Amino acid sequence: MIKRLLAVSGVALMALAGQALAAPPDNTVVVGFGADASTFDPAQISSRDNANIAKHIFATLFTVTYEGEVQPYLVDKTAVSEDGLAYTFTLKSGLTCEDGEPLTAEDVAYTFNRAADKANGFTGNTPGFVYTTLGFQSAEVVDELNVKINVKARTSLALGMLAQVYVHCKDSYEKMTLDQASASPIGSGSYRLASWERGSQIVLEKVKDPGTFDTIIFRIIPEASTRTAELIAGNVDIITNVSPDQIEAVNASGTAEVKSVSGTRRMQIGYNLGAGVADLPGAKEIQDPKVRFALQYAVDVPAICEQLLGATCERMTSLVNPPNGNPELQPIPYDPEMAEKLLDEAGYPRDANGVRFTIRLQGPRGRYLNDAAVVQAIGQFLTDVGVQTEVELLEWASVYSPLLRTKTMGPLFFLGQGGVTWNPLYDMSLFSTPDGATNYQSWTDERWFADWALALAAPTPEEARPIINRMLKLFYEEGPWLMLYFQPDHYGVSDRIDWTPRRDEEIELFNAKLAS
Amino acid sequence: MTFIIRRLLQSLVVIIGVTLITFLALQMSGDPTYLYVSERATEEEIIQTRAALGFDRPLHEQYLTFIGKLVQGDFGNSLSYKRPALGAVLEALPATIELTLFAMMLAIVVAIPLGVAAALNRGTPVDGSIMTVAMAGQSIPSFWLGIMMIMFLGLQMRFLPISGHVPFIMPLVQGDVVRAFSQLPQALYYLIMPGFAVAFYSISRNARLVRSSMLEVLGQDYVRTARAKGISETAVVIRHALRNAWLPVVTMIGLEFGFLLGGVVVVEMVFSWPGIGRLIFNAINQRDIPVVQAAVVILALVFITLNLIVDLIYAKIDPRVKL
Numbered sequence: 001m002i003k004r005l006l007a008v009s010g011v012a013l014m015a016l017a018g019q020a021l022a023a024p025p026d027n028t029v030v031v032g033f034g035a036d037a038s039t040f041d042p043a044q045i046s047s048r049d050n051a052n053i054a055k056h057i058f059a060t061l062f063t064v065t066y067e068g069e070v071q072p073y074l075v076d077k078t079a080v081s082e083d084g085l086a087y088t089f090t091l092k093s094g095l096t097c098e099d100g101e102p103l104t105a106e107d108v109a110y111t112f113n114r115a116a117d118k119a120n121g122f123t124g125n126t127p128g129f130v131y132t133t134l135g136f137q138s139a140e141v142v143d144e145l146n147v148k149i150n151v152k153a154r155t156s157l158a159l160g161m162l163a164q165v166y167v168h169c170k171d172s173y174e175k176m177t178l179d180q181a182s183a184s185p186i187g188s189g190s191y192r193l194a195s196w197e198r199g200s201q202i203v204l205e206k207v208k209d210p211g212t213f214d215t216i217i218f219r220i221i222p223e224a225s226t227r228t229a230e231l232i233a234g235n236v237d238i239i240t241n242v243s244p245d246q247i248e249a250v251n252a253s254g255t256a257e258v259k260s261v262s263g264t265r266r267m268q269i270g271y272n273l274g275a276g277v278a279d280l281p282g283a284k285e286i287q288d289p290k291v292r293f294a295l296q297y298a299v300d301v302p303a304i305c306e307q308l309l310g311a312t313c314e315r316m317t318s319l320v321n322p323p324n325g326n327p328e329l330q331p332i333p334y335d336p337e338m339a340e341k342l343l344d345e346a347g348y349p350r351d352a353n354g355v356r357f358t359i360r361l362q363g364p365r366g367r368y369l370n371d372a373a374v375v376q377a378i379g380q381f382l383t384d385v386g387v388q389t390e391v392e393l394l395e396w397a398s399v400y401s402p403l404l405r406t407k408t409m410g411p412l413f414f415l416g417q418g419g420v421t422w423n424p425l426y427d428m429s430l431f432s433t434p435d436g437a438t439n440y441q442s443w444t445d446e447r448w449f450a451d452w453a454l455a456l457a458a459p460t461p462e463e464a465r466p467i468i469n470r471m472l473k474l475f476y477e478e479g480p481w482l483m484l485y486f487q488p489d490h491y492g493v494s495d496r497i498d499w500t501p502r503r504d505e506e507i508e509l510f511n512a513k514l515a516s
Numbered sequence: 517m518t519f520i521i522r523r524l525l526q527s528l529v530v531i532i533g534v535t536l537i538t539f540l541a542l543q544m545s546g547d548p549t550y551l552y553v554s555e556r557a558t559e560e561e562i563i564q565t566r567a568a569l570g571f572d573r574p575l576h577e578q579y580l581t582f583i584g585k586l587v588q589g590d591f592g593n594s595l596s597y598k599r600p601a602l603g604a605v606l607e608a609l610p611a612t613i614e615l616t617l618f619a620m621m622l623a624i625v626v627a628i629p630l631g632v633a634a635a636l637n638r639g640t641p642v643d644g645s646i647m648t649v650a651m652a653g654q655s656i657p658s659f660w661l662g663i664m665m666i667m668f669l670g671l672q673m674r675f676l677p678i679s680g681h682v683p684f685i686m687p688l689v690q691g692d693v694v695r696a697f698s699q700l701p702q703a704l705y706y707l708i709m710p711g712f713a714v715a716f717y718s719i720s721r722n723a724r725l726v727r728s729s730m731l732e733v734l735g736q737d738y739v740r741t742a743r744a745k746g747i748s749e750t751a752v753v754i755r756h757a758l759r760n761a762w763l764p765v766v767t768m769i770g771l772e773f774g775f776l777l778g779g780v781v782v783v784e785m786v787f788s789w790p791g792i793g794r795l796i797f798n799a800i801n802q803r804d805i806p807v808v809q810a811a812v813v814i815l816a817l818v819f820i821t822l823n824l825i826v827d828l829i830y831a832k833i834d835p836r837v838k839l
Binding site for chain 2: 035038039041044123128179182183197198199200219220221222223225226229230232233235396397398399401402405406437
């Protein structure tokens with residue numbers, strides 16, 4: 001009896017195994033993400049993973065290409081007023097939303113004004129970041145295909161920022177409650193949300209071109225090693241954030257490979273020059289630009305990349321992503337002797353114990369690629385040149401992030417900040433004002449901010465180029481960052497799929513296809 | 517009845533304590549206002565938001581407001597999911613209950629025969645082998661066991677799914693009985709690895725407990741008398757020995773559920789199980805205060821209710837216990 005029961009159970013398990021472990025069908029691509037979407041309300045979306053799913057559901061006026069260029073998407077023509085404060089966009093004709101409703105200027109104006117409406121209490125990327133950067137004022141309908149968007153000040157960032165606003169149709173969204181909008185989006189893009197099992201998976205179905213696959217499945221797999229196992233087993237086609245210690249295993253699997261790109265996230269050691277840490281050891285010393293510059297030579301950035309991040313990388317020369325940097329600036333090499341010489345010249349010789357001064361270096365744990373190991377390595381590099389560095393690793397959400405927001409971290413602190421390739425001013429906007437929220441370093445150099453105003457007023461980044469180059473040279477020599485690297489991003493890609501990752505952490509599957 | 521009322525009152529005190537500790541712990545870790553504003557928010561916007569959300573009021577006032585809403589089931593909106601926190605928790609709860617019940621079933625069904633076998637074969641290689649496995653079970657962390665199972669049973673042998681979840685309770689709750697039972701085999705199939713990873717420690721502990729309890733009972737006079745009366749050994753073990761050895765095990769099973777609920781957090785992460793453990797883990801990481809508070813209170817309620825049930829069962833099976 002028991003034997004018979006075991007035999008039946010075994011057969012049943014084998015049958016279930018056949019069903020559960022089948023590879024995805026040819027018309028489907030499966031992506032393994034670390035985090036679930038939190039909402040599909042276009043005005044509430046804020047995280048990168050969430051946006052990577054939403055961009056397949058919602059279309060945008062403009063799009064940033066793989067090469068990092070801003071191109072029109074829903075827009076046919078663009079006209080800018082002389083003062084640069086009004087943009088009139090002519091939409092392509094024949095556009096529709098997922099439910100068949102024609103997509104017109106009225107819908108675009110509704111999209112922009114809905115996100116800006118404070119009564120809705122939206123806190124997503126569009127009202128929280130795009131509108132602040134853009135200086136968004138209002139959107140108005142000119143006629144059926146023409147819509148005007150008004151901004152506070154001229155900015156060459158406008159079109160790129162508009163590539164982050166998800167367009168949706170007025171009639172369908174006016175009928176929805178906010179809860180319905182969050183869970184049941186009606187999009188304007190190539191795919192529709194077919195199902196959302198929270199915490200498990202999100203299934204999108206194709207409704208129109210562009211898009212190679214009929215179905216896209218985003219599976220939520222938080223643990224990195226589980227994601228890797230699913231990729232190697234052939235159950236998912238693309239995974240994000242492959243851990244450096246698993247790259248070899250994936251490449252040796254014979255079923256998948258790791259594709260690495262130099263991302264646009266700028267990793268740095270910030271020098272906190274503000275009042276929040278003024279009384280702490282080391283805070284006075286790093287006020288001296290010569291000290292800040294000297295410490296650049298103390299850290300072996302290529303070794304950190306190779307040993308800890310599973311990638312080769314070139315040290316950054318400024319806060320701007322390539323190819324938009326100042327071409328005259330060369331990466332500062334690892335030269336501890338030069339660091340010691342410059343620190344001596346700056347007036348901080350080693351004392352009898354071999355210590356020049358002491359300082360605290362704080363970093364998050366688990367926020368960035370191998371962050372804890374990187375911070376500890378940097379602490380050791382600095383100690384080696386006589387700057388006795390006390391490393392403190394902190395939990396991100398409840399400890400580190402509040403310290404950042406109140407500018408009380410450091411005096412040295414490890415941080416990564418996202419960037420773009422389509423406009424250097426976007427990357428430089430972290431330092432738009434001396435007391436701005438993203439100026440975590442409280443850098444107040446007047447030369448930078450005077451030039452910032454000039455650069456921003458230029459109609460195009462090309463016209464602003466001489467000013468930008470001057471600013472980046474200042475940042476290189478006296479800036480508030482110990483410059484590290486652009487964070488490498490490791491994607492696991494199944495041999496079944498032909499797909500190339502982008503630099504900017506965006507995952508686009510429109511052009512992904514089965515490998516030939 | 518008095519006992520039940522007394523226990524309910526005690527439970528109320530526990531719930532108040534849980535809410536107070538959860539509230540204070542999360543408030544003390546920094547100004548939560550920053551979670552509600554964008555990175556580029558101006559100081560003015562931050563002040564306005566702080567006032568609008570009541571974070572500028574004294575802590576005791578904030579707590580009383582929190583309790584007032586709590587009794588109406590309102591924990592506020594999740595910061596991450598932008599919807600009611602209680603809804604997010606209740607949505608994740610069935611998956612965790614499936615996992616915990618399955619693990620608890622394993623902890624009983626596997627542990628009792630093992631414990632009995634070890635006791636009946638005391639000092640033999642059978643006893644030694646079972647106790648060695650039990651020792652290993654109490655020493656191996658569940659997340660490591662989970663990863664090893666994924667490596668060997670999932671990846672190498674392709675015998676069990678590496679991760680994922682097929683719901684059973686949720687369709688039942690939604691009234692879709694046909695769907696629930698049609699996918700029950702799949703649901704069980706996906707439960708095997710995470711269930712075992714959660715249960716392994718408990719199986720080991722329960723097996724040791726049953727063994728020692730059985731050894732104690734097997735030496736009692738009434739067992740010797742039963743044997744002397746010529747009753748078969750199976751009947752002696754099951755009807756006389758195991759029935760009395762069962763009492764400490766029942767107590768342990770009651771506590772077991774709470775223990776297993778605590779253990780699912782890591783296992784849910786490893787196996788991508790969309791349950792309350794993973795929800796809490798993510799909520800803590802994102803400082804999603806409403807979700808953490810809702811989840812902790814719901815789990816405390818579940819734990820208290822189960823303990824009450826166990827007390828009642830205990831009184832039922834042990835005539836010496838009076839309510």
